[in-house]
Amino acid sequence: MEQYAIKGGSALVGEVEIAGAKNAALGILAASIMTDETVVIENLPDVSDTNIMLQAMESIGVIVKHIDRHTVQINARNIHTEVVDGDYIRRIRASYYLIGALLGKYKNAEVKLPGGCNIGTRPIDQHLKGFKALGAKDAGINGGMIVAHADELKGTHIFLDMVTVGATINLMLASVMADGMTIIENAAKEPHVVDVANFLNCMGANVKGAGTDVIRIKGVERLHGTEYGIIPDQIEAGTFMFAAAVTKGDITVKNVIPKHLESISAKLLEIGCEIEESDDAVRVVASKKLEHTHVKTLPYPGFPTDMQPQITVALGLAEGTSIVTESIFENRFKYVDELSRMGANIKVEGSTAIIEGVQKYSGASITAPDLRAGAALVLAALAAEGYTLVDDIKYIERGYEDFDEKLRGLGAMIDKVDGEKDIQKFKLRVG
Numbered sequence: 001m002e003q004y005a006i007k008g009g010s011a012l013v014g015e016v017e018i019a020g021a022k023n024a025a026l027g028i029l030a031a032s033i034m035t036d037e038t039v040v041i042e043n044l045p046d047v048s049d050t051n052i053m054l055q056a057m058e059s060i061g062v063i064v065k066h067i068d069r070h071t072v073q074i075n076a077r078n079i080h081t082e083v084v085d086g087d088y089i090r091r092i093r094a095s096y097y098l099i100g101a102l103l104g105k106y107k108n109a110e111v112k113l114p115g116g117c118n119i120g121t122r123p124i125d126q127h128l129k130g131f132k133a134l135g136a137k138d139a140g141i142n143g144g145m146i147v148a149h150a151d152e153l154k155g156t157h158i159f160l161d162m163v164t165v166g167a168t169i170n171l172m173l174a175s176v177m178a179d180g181m182t183i184i185e186n187a188a189k190e191p192h193v194v195d196v197a198n199f200l201n202c203m204g205a206n207v208k209g210a211g212t213d214v215i216r217i218k219g220v221e222r223l224h225g226t227e228y229g230i231i232p233d234q235i236e237a238g239t240f241m242f243a244a245a246v247t248k249g250d251i252t253v254k255n256v257i258p259k260h261l262e263s264i265s266a267k268l269l270e271i272g273c274e275i276e277e278s279d280d281a282v283r284v285v286a287s288k289k290l291e292h293t294h295v296k297t298l299p300y301p302g303f304p305t306d307m308q309p310q311i312t313v314a315l316g317l318a319e320g321t322s323i324v325t326e327s328i329f330e331n332r333f334k335y336v337d338e339l340s341r342m343g344a345n346i347k348v349e350g351s352t353a354i355i356e357g358v359q360k361y362s363g364a365s366i367t368a369p370d371l372r373a374g375a376a377l378v379l380a381a382l383a384a385e386g387y388t389l390v391d392d393i394k395y396i397e398r399g400y401e402d403f404d405e406k407l408r409g410l411g412a413m414i415d416k417v418d419g420e421k422d423i424q425k426f427k428l429r430v431g
């Protein structure tokens, strides 16, 4: 089983190119099957989540042609079933976007219940409530499948009980070709929600208000082909920004939209880093000891839950006591046990972590419990004294393209290893 071998202690310095946004890509790939014409998607990240999504699309007859590593051409004219039940589909969360897309296009969909990171109970009641309101009266879970069928889809008024990215995107997909106007209130405002809406509009949809609390979708008869470039990944960028903070480094993240990174930049400033912004890059310089702070995860434009483990790792090395409150997912502090094995002093009480900063972390054998926590533990290892071995890196590879290679480009001592021989080779290489 592959692991990361890491020798910590060096400052990461240099520039890193950020890939396309995974969570936008997943919504956009699903949306691309809603037309029979050809769609070209650029800046697609080459990560396992998007590759599984493409596999799921191919399994129902979608033709996927890879033009280059980050560009795919998609044609969904020959979809032969509205049932997506391959076992691999359980490995990703966003497979549920195929429900919205198939229901919106064919008024019928059956998709195996999604998997994804184990960070909470992750119900889908809001998705189902919206599908029902649009006309899929029987929408529900049956025999391990999410099922939705409608004789006709009619525009409607949906008030989401909480801000949810998944339900907002899914309901946009299900309603773009419904009859009349759909209004989604209390909609999620994340950049990837806006990106999916922009993509749908490029296909001929009429979606207004994405990026605000209220999205208005006027149903159109059909969607057409288009070419579209996915936005940069806010969370990948944020992760590298925190890599600078924890290693006392100097990293410029390139190909980003600085506006999407504001809540992350603000916290880095607060804990003592310097930030320089240009049109499509952000530079983070960490030359001083980090300072403590308080942070609560919130829907966009608040501090993202997907950056919570990374900031906790940084605050674990800061002067004084910090408090991190997780308000989106109830089970997102599982990595704290692993971090404690590296010397962190963190107490978790319910949805709050109380962090007493320590002078340093020390290398250990640890396991990545999920995607973002896995990446955060790699940051801890890069800051730590000595060697760390990270298990279950498959989680990290779900959402970070060439993570180890990009880190090596910044001077990190990290290798992907498979077995004792590789580990010895790594130790010989890095000394």
Ligand code: EPZ
Pocket: 023, 026, 093, 094, 117, 120, 121, 122, 123, 124, 125, 126, 127, 128, 162, 163, 164, 165, 166, 167, 188, 305, 306, 328, 329, 330, 371, 372, 399
């Ligand atoms: C998306 O998950 C992302 N995944 C997550 O990224 C991200 O953490 C999350 O949004 C929040 O930003 C994808 O885009 C594939 P939600 P999603 O619906 O859509 C509750 C990563 O690391 N809720 O916004 O599943 C839910 O339990 C991943 O890239 C309901 O109660 O999240 C949570 O508490 C991890 N009922 C809150 O809403 C519902 O029907 C927000 O969830 C839907 C959600």
